[in-house]
Amino acid sequence: MDAVERIVNRIKSEEGRIGIISHFDPDGDAIGSVLGMYNFLKKFKSNVEVILKDEVPYLFKFLPGSGEIMREPDGFYDLMLLLDASDITRTGFDKIEYGNLVRIDHHKTGTSYSDFDYLSEKAPSATVLVLDILKRYDEFAITREVAEPLYAGLLTDTGGFKYGRDFKISFEAALYLAGKGIDCQDIAQKIFLRKKLNVFKLLSLALETLTVVEDKIAYIILRKEFFALTGTDSSDSQSFVTYPLSVDDVAVGIKFTEADNNFWKVSLRGKNVIDLAEIAEEFGGGGHKNAAGLRITGDEKTVVNTVVSRILKEFQ
Template sequence: MKNNIESIIKYLKGSNDDFIVTSHISPDGDNIGSTLAMYYTLNKLGKNVYHVLDDNPPQNLKFLVENMNILKSEEVNLDSYNIIALDCGDKNRMCISQKLIDNAKKIICIDHHASNDYYGDFNYIDTEASSTCELVYNLLIEYEKKENINIIDEDIATCLYTGLVTDTGNFVYSNTHPSSFEMAKELLSKGAKKDTIIQKVFQSNPYNYYKLLGEALNTLDVVDGKIASITITKEMLKRNVISFNDVDGITPYTRDIEGVEVGILLKEKKENEVKISLRSKNYVDVSKIAKSFNGGGHIRAAGCTIYSSIEDAKKKIVEAVVKAIQGDKNE
C-alpha cells in the first residue's frame, strides 16, 4: 500500500499489538529523531512500544537518548507485534534481526529515500521531503486533526527538529524547502530545544575528532578537479580513540572544495569492509552510483558498502564516479 497516511493512522489507532520502532544501520540524526518521535507518540497513544536498534548512536546524538532504553534484538521477546521502519530505504538495512523482521505482523515504512521499493505493508514515502522527520511531522499533524488531540510536545518537537536540521545541514542542503521552514517554526512554537540541539549536534565534537580530522585531511585526493576523496582506516580510528559512527561529519570536507562535484568518504569498518559516503553538489545523482554497489540514498547524498580492501574500494568507487560525471556531461 503506497502513501496512504489515513490507512497508517487507522492502523495505529486500531491495533492492540505491540510496536517496534527501528531504523537503518549507522544511526544519524534523522534516524534517531524519527524513531524517538514515533516512540513517544505511541506511548502517548497508550501503545506498548519498544525502540530496537542493533547499533549505537553517535556521540553528538546521545543527548536525545539519555533517558531512553534502546533494546538490542536479542532482548526482545514478543508474540504479536508490528514494526515501524523509519528512514530506512532498504529492508535489508533495517538495524534489527532478520527473525524480528520475518515474524512481524505488519511493517509500516515511513521514509524519504529514492531507493525505497515500498517494502512495507503500509508505506508513506516521499522522496522530495527534507527528512523522514518531516514525514513523521506530517503524519502527527494529520492525526491531531482527525482525533482532535495534541500529540507533539516538547520532547517530540525536539526529536523532529533534530532530524530536520541534520538532514538539511541546518537548512543549507538542496533538500531544504519552504515546508522545512514552516515545520521548524511550528516545532519551535511547541518547545523544540533549538539551542541545545545546535550545541550538541554541531558544536560539541570531541578533541579526538579534530585529531582524526587532521590526519584524514592528509589523505585528501582530488581527481580531475571534480572528485575529492578522504580515506579513514580502522587504524586511524583506533589511534585517535574515536568510534566508527562518530566521523561522518568529515564527509562535507570532500564536497566543499571549489570545482568539486562529488565528494567521497571511505571509512574502513574492518578488514575488507569499507563504508562509502557520497555527496554531490549540482548534477550527479549519487544514489545511482550507490545503487550500483547495492547501496542507496538520495540524489545529493547516498552511501554503500564495498567488501574489499580500502585501496580497491577507492579505485572502484572513483571509477564509478568518473563514469557518472562523464555520462552526465554527455547527456
C-alpha cells in the same frame, strides 16, 4: 483516504505490540524519527518499543527517550514501523518477527511493504514524514519531547538547512516544530558544537588523505588504524564527508571508511550535479540524489579506484 490518514488509522486501531525501528549506524534522522514517534505513541499506547541495532552516538544522547532504546527485537510485534530505512535488511537484524510492516521513508530507492507505507523522496528528512502523521493523529500531543527529536532529524539530514530539494517543506516543518517549545539554538549547539578533542585528531589524520581528482571529485580515507590511534570509532566521523564536498569546484565528496580488513563503507555527497543514489545502487547501496552510501570489499587502492572511476564516468 490519503496515505497519511490510512497510516494514522492503522496505528490507532493496533491494540497489540508496536515496534519502531530504523537502520544500523543510526544518524540524526534515524534516531530523531524513532524517538519522535516513540515519545508520541507512548501517550496513547502501552505496548510500544523502540529498537536500534547500534548505540546512539554521544551527540544524540541528549534526545528524550534515547535511554529507552532496545538493542534488539524481543519476540513478535503485531505492527512494526520502519522509519528512515529503505529496506528491513537495513535494520541490521537477521530475524525480526512482525505481523504488519509499515515503511515511512524519504529514500529514493527501496522496498514497498504494505498499503500503509508512507514514502516521499521530496521530504528533507524522515522526521518530516513522521511529523505529517503525528499532526493528523493528534496535534496537541506533539509536545517538546516529541518535537525535539523530529527537529534534530531535520537539522542533521539537511546539514543545518544547507541541503534539500524543497526548502519550503524544510522551513515549514522547522517553523511548526519551533512553535512547540523546543530550543533550536540549544539543539544545534548540542549536535554541532560538542566535538571531543580526539575527534579533531581523527579529522586531522583523515584530512591528510584528502585527494582531489580532476577538480570534480574529492575524497578522504578513514583507515581502521586512525580510529585506534585516536580512541574514536566510525560514528565520530559521520559528518567528515562535508570536508571533501566543501572543496571549491568539486561536485562529489566521498568518504571511504575501513570497517574491517578489506571491508569499506563509502559515503557519497553531491552538489546536485549527478545522481548518487543510482550509482550507489549499482554497488548494492542506495540513498538520495545528493547523499548516498554503499559497502564494498577490496584493498584500499582497488576500492578507491573502483568508486572514483565509476563516478568520473558521469562527467565524460
